[in-house]
Amino acid sequence: MHPWLPFEWIAATRFLREGRAQSLLIIVGVGVGVSVIVFMSALLSGLQSNLIRRTLSSQSHIVVLPQEEVARQLRDSAFGPLLQKQAQRLRSIDQWQQVRNRLVRMPEIAAVSPVASGPAFAVRGDANKSVTLIGIEPEHYIQIIALDEKIVSGQLRLNSGEAVLGIELAKDLGAGVGDKVRINTGNDINDTLTITGLFDLGNKGVNGRNVYVGLRSAQTLLDLVGGVSSIDLSLHDIYAAEAVALKIAGETGLQVDSWIKTNAQFFSALTSQRISSNVIRFFVGLSVAFGIASVLVVSVVQRSKEIGILRAMGATRGQMLRIFLLQGGIVGLLGSLIGSALAWLFLALWRALAVNPDGTPMFMITVEPELFAIAAAGASLVGILAALIPARRAARLDPVEAIRG
Structure with missing residues (x-):
């Protein structure tokens, strides 16, 4: 020693x-x-x-949505007022640009992306599939969902008249990169789009349902000219999603859903x-x-x-x-x-x-x-x-x- x-x-x-x-x-x-x-x-x-x-490969940490339309009173009865639940139609977030700018300044939020989405039909030949049409700004959206990294064929290009499909939907339609697909939103508005890429988000349901287009194209097809149906958010701390969602809801008065709330059992x-x-x-x-x-x-x-x-x-x-x-x-x-x-x-x-x-x-x-x-x-x-x-x-x-x- x-x-x-x-x-x-x-x-x-x-x-x-x-x-x-x-x-x-x-x-x-x-x-x-x-x-x-x-x-x-x-x-x-x-x-x-x-x-x-x-779980989060195909969804954002937080989604900001318009407030639900309130039920309307039909008549009074012996048991009180009789209410009828209002049908929820596709609506834009009121003054969404101001809401987006406010969200960008919040330190808890890593990325903000406006989205215009709604139901539609994808038609090619005899095939007719019910789909979810999602209009995005790719440069902002990929900061929330890495769609560019999930492209398995073609590329993520969403100019006017272009769309990106999931691999399951493309298989059901018998389509590939460069083919045409007709999108009909059921309100006498339709457009023929060129498929520029196919994605695989690792979720068969999403791959067989989602159609991504440019934000302006979706706004026109869904009759949401100048509006967005939701704002997707990405957080620095994903486990703080519910607390941040409650904070945003309290400050904006909008409906705010976190991934924790939508995946409660998980x-x-x-x-x-x-x-x-x-x-x-x-x-x-x-x-x-x-x-x-x-x-x-x-x-x-x-x-x-x-x-x-x-x-x-x-x-x-x-x-x-x-x-x-x-x-x-x-x-x-x-x-x-x-x-x-x-x-x-x-x-x-x-x-x-x-x-x-x-x-x-x-x-x-x-x-x-x-x-x-x-x-x-x-x-x-x-x-x-x-x-x-x-x-x-x-x-x-x-x-x-x-x-x-």
């Missing part, structure tokens, strides 16, 4: 070396616990990111998954703490004479306390290093084995370096806390009684 090392460090490492078998077992045990926590954290994070990415499942994972990690950490504490308690009992001799030679209670706290911290740190290596191995095996039939990974798992640093700090802290009780017991030993055994 170097002469400049503190007395507590020398004694702590010597105690650990003397009980090699016990020390090795508890370090390996801590390593296994840390590897489980790190592996579960990385796996759950990757799984949730993949699920959210797939979000509830994610929350339950996260809570159950945290519970499992808590109990794994608790078992690691009890393992370290039990080994150090045994160490105090086995080394009571050595502790008594050290106390008789002038070691203070504080030094004895620090010796066993150091042992707990060293065990936790070494265990976290072993656990991090095991977790990295498990994740490498997962990437190699969990693949789709075409060889692509089932979902991407990215391990942040901070996760290993947090694991090391957490395991060391757990080790120190677990050593607190045996350390206090060692510090309180009477040197005479300890030497007598």
Whole structure:
């Protein structure tokens, strides 16, 4: 040992070396616990990111809509006024340009895109399909939904008289890039469009229903000249969608739907998954703490004479306390290093084995370096806390009684 090392460090490492078998077992045990926590954290994070990415691949984080038309009163009856629910027709957001400019200035919002959408029919030859016509400004819309990255044939070009279709709809119509398709919105307005691209958003329903055109073309076809039916938003923090939606609704008086609200069951499942994972990690950490504490308690009992001799030679209670706290911290740190290596191995095996039939990974798992640093700090802290009780017991030993055994 170097002469400049503190007395507590020398004694702590010597105690650990003397009980090699016990020390090795508890370090390996801590390593296994840390590897489980790190592996579960990385796996759950990757799984949730993949699920959210797939869910939001074809929808925005928040949609701002016109207010619903209120029910009208038909007549009074003995049971009160008789109301008839008003049929909801396609309407534009009132003064939508001002609303958009207001939303752009909100720090929580990453991107804003006006949209004009409504029902229509796509006709080609004998094929007639009910579709959703969506008019967009591509330069703004791709910041919310990466439509340009989902083009599998042709390109995302939406000039006047041009459209982009989903691959399922194109198959149903028997059409491809360069072919013509007739769009009829059912209000005596129709137009013949040239297909410039086919997209695949990973959702069969969306691929078989959506037709994207330029915003001005949709406004004309849907009789929304100069208006938009919704404003799509992208957020910096997707989990704050509901809070931001409520804030926008309160400030604008418009109807605002977040992805959390429209996917309530999915979000509830994610929350339950996260809570159950945290519970499992808590109990794994608790078992690691009890393992370290039990080994150090045994160490105090086995080394009571050595502790008594050290106390008789002038070691203070504080030094004895620090010796066993150091042992707990060293065990936790070494265990976290072993656990991090095991977790990295498990994740490498997962990437190699969990693949789709075409060889692509089932979902991407990215391990942040901070996760290993947090694991090391957490395991060391757990080790120190677990050593607190045996350390206090060692510090309180009477040197005479300890030497007598």
